[in-house]
Structures are given as C-alpha cells and as structure tokens.
Amino acid sequence: MMEYFCFMNEKVLKTLEYNKILNQLSEYACSPEAKKRCLALRPITDKAQIEQLQLQTKDALSRLFRCGNLSFSGVHSVNDSLKRLEIGASLSAAELLSICSLLEAAKRVKAFSRSEKEEVPDDSLTGFFTEIEPLTPLYDEIKRCILAEDEIADDASSTLRSIRRSMRGMNDRIRAQMNNMINNSTTRSYLQDAVITMRDGRYCLPVKSEYKSQVSGMVHDQSATGSTLFIEPMAIIKLNNEIRELEIQEQKEIEAVLASLSNQTAPHIEELQMDMALLAQLDFIFAKAALSHQYRCTAPIFNDKGYINI
Numbered sequence: 001m002m003e004y005f006c007f008m009n010e011k012v013l014k015t016l017e018y019n020k021i022l023n024q025l026s027e028y029a030c031s032p033e034a035k036k037r038c039l040a041l042r043p044i045t046d047k048a049q050i051e052q053l054q055l056q057t058k059d060a061l062s063r064l065f066r067c068g069n070l071s072f073s074g075v076h077s078v079n080d081s082l083k084r085l086e087i088g089a090s091l092s093a094a095e096l097l098s099i100c101s102l103l104e105a106a107k108r109v110k111a112f113s114r115s116e117k118e119e120v121p122d123d124s125l126t127g128f129f130t131e132i133e134p135l136t137p138l139y140d141e142i143k144r145c146i147l148a149e150d151e152i153a154d155d156a157s158s159t160l161r162s163i164r165r166s167m168r169g170m171n172d173r174i175r176a177q178m179n180n181m182i183n184n185s186t187t188r189s190y191l192q193d194a195v196i197t198m199r200d201g202r203y204c205l206p207v208k209s210e211y212k213s214q215v216s217g218m219v220h221d222q223s224a225t226g227s228t229l230f231i232e233p234m235a236i237i238k239l240n241n242e243i244r245e246l247e248i249q250e251q252k253e254i255e256a257v258l259a260s261l262s263n264q265t266a267p268h269i270e271e272l273q274m275d276m277a278l279l280a281q282l283d284f285i286f287a288k289a290a291l292s293h294q295y296r297c298t299a300p301i302f303n304d305k306g307y308i309n310i
Contacts, residue, residue: 013042028290031075033276034283047304052124054299059123060282060289067115072283074105077276085266090259094149099265099272100142106275107134109282125285132278133271138264145257152254160253167246174203174239181205181233190214192228201247202240204230 013019019039026038044050064070081095091099113129145156154161175196181187182194182205190211197204199220206228207215218237221230232240265272291297 025287025291028287028294029283030072031280031283033077033280034072034075034287037280037284038287047302050302054302055124056285057288057292058299059125060286061292062123063112063125064286064289064293067112070109070112070286072105072109072279072286074101074108075276075279075283076102078102078272079276082269082272085262085269088266090255090262091265092149093146093152093258096142096258096261096265097146097149100139100146102272102275102279103135103139103142105279106132107136107139109279110134125282128278128282128285132275133268135268135271135275138268141264142261145261152257156257157253157260160250160257163246163250163253167243167250170239170243170246174236174243177236177239178203178205178233181235187215192223197230199230199232201244202232203236204232207231 022039022041025041026035029035029038044053076098078095078099081091081099084091084095110129110132113126113132145153147153152160154164178196182191182196188194190207192206192208195206197206202220204220205215205217206223207230209222209227209229212219212229212231215231215233217231217233217235219229219231222228
C-alpha cells in the first residue's frame with residue numbers, strides 16, 4: 001500500500017470532515033484492498049508525488065470518457081490459496097474458482113485498455129495495464145473443469161466422464177428394477193406410497209410396518225410414527241453397493257482433477273500476486289476518477305511557494 005506522509009493531525013482532519021470524503025471515495029472502489037487504500041489516504045506534501053497522483057486520476061478520467069465504465073468486480077485477495085500452493089497443497093473447487101474470478105477481472109481490465117477506437121499516446125496508467133497477465137489458458141481450463149463450487153464438469157477428465165456414465169447406467173437399472181416391484185400389485189399393497197425414496201444414499205421402498213416380513217431387505221430408517229419402514233430390497237443391494245463404489249471412484253477422480261488444476265496454477269503464483277496488486281491499484285485510481293467525475297472536479301495547479309489562488 002502506498003504510504004502517505006500526513007501533515008495534518010487526525011483532529012484537524014476530523015474537523016474538516018475529511019473522513020466523510022474518504023468514505024465517499026471508498027464507495028467507488030470494488031475490491032477490499034482498494035477500499036482500504038481509499039480509507040487510508042492522507043494528505044501529502046511532496047509536489048512531484050502529488051502531481052504524479054493527480055496525473056493518474058486525470059488519465060483514468062480520460063479513459064473513462066473515451067471507453068466507458070470499467071468494472072473491477074471479482075478483484076479480491078487469493079493470498080491464502082497461493083500460500084497453500086507454495087507448499088504443494090491442492091486447492092478446493094471454491095479456491096480455484098476464486099482464482100478464476102480474479103483472472104476474469106484481469107482479462108476484462110486488460111481488454112478495457114485495448115478498447116481505444118483510435119491510437120492514443122501512452123499515459124501514466126499504460127504500465128499498469130501492460131503488466132496485467134490474464135493467464136487465459138489457465139482461466140479457460142478452470143472454467144472448463146469447474147462449473148460451480150460443488151459441481152465438477154463430466155468432461156473434466158475422461159475417467160470422470162466414464163465413471164459418471166457408469167453411474168447413470170447403474171441408476172437406471174436400479175430404478176427400472178424397483179419400478180417393476182412397485183408395479184407388481186402384490187408388492188404395491190405392502191407399500192405406504194408407490195414411490196422410490198433415498199435413505200443413507202441407498203434406494204429404498206416405503207413399506208408399511210405390518211408388512212415388514214413380506215419385503216425381504218435391509219431396513220435403513222422409519223417414519224416418525226413408526227408406521228413406515230424404509231427398506232432396501234434384497235434384489236438391489238448388490239446394485240446399490242456398486243453405486244457406492246462408483247461414488248467413491250468419482251470422489252477420488254474429482255480430487256485428482258483438483259490436484260491437476262492446482263499443479264497448473266502453482267507455476268503462476270508470481271503473476272497472480274502481481275495481478276492482485278495491479279488490479280487493486282487501478283481500482284483505487286479509477287475510484288478517484290469516478291469521484292472526480294461525480295463532482296465535476298478539476299485538477300488544481302500546485303506550487304511549492306506557499307500561496308493559494310482560489
């Protein structure tokens with residue numbers, strides 16, 4: 001974070017309601033880090049530094065006028081995940097999606113810098129935009145494999161696709177067999193409802209308690225009143241066991257997919273750290289530009305002679 005030499009004490013700043021301005025400024029920032037920088041902003045006395053910061057605000061405002069609004073949504077810290085990668089740990093789906101979100105923001109901000117309709121000279125912000133690394137291949141791979149925090153795509157690996165195909169086939173076989181039982185008039189008379197239910201991840205039938213002995217199988221649960229028993233029919237126990245084995249294989253393969261994505265992310269720790277810093281800095285600068293635009297501010301001309309001309 002840029003440090004500012006404060007020439008006014010906190011009491012003076014409070015009297016001037018300086019913090020109210022900072023609070024307004026922070027509302028224009030998206031990322032937590034940029035908001036923190038906004039709230040930590042203090043007056044400075046170095047003329048060259050002041051002019052450089054004013055120039056950045058001016059250039060950001062010019063870019064907003066030329067190219068429209070720029071969103072920094074998705075910019076957040078992934079430092080904890082990067083530290084885990086440094087020690088060789090595998091990241092969770094949520095952590096990888098968080099990195100993907102950061103890269104999506106990097107991609108959007110980078111594209112904004114290239115959206116000029118005509119050639120314009122470099123400005124004080126060009127270096128920030130140039131150094132951003134969207135890491136598009138990594139971003140695309142994470143997006144391809146992870147659909148949501150709790151959903152890995154079938155095509156994340158050929159093994160996972162094969163396992164899930166087997167699971168769907170096994171589920172179809174179980175349901176077909178249990179539907180045949182439900183459709184049997186004798187069996188149906190034993191049931192509380194003609195439906196297939198799940199208990200402890202096993203397919204069961206809701207059997208009236210008085211007919212327990214008529215339906216061979218394993219009891220997994222009962223209703224609150226005790227009038228219904230949820231029985232896994234003996235005929236499908238083997239199939240249910242096979243489903244559970246496939247579920248274990250599926251989980252192992254998901255872990256392998258996440259490990260592979262983590263290994264692909266690990267070589268880019270430095271680029272990700274740089275992206276976080278650059279995006280937070282740009283978010284901070286463009287927040288100042290947005291506030292300036294809101295109040296139609298103009299850049300003052302500074303001097304080191306100690307006079308003010310209003």
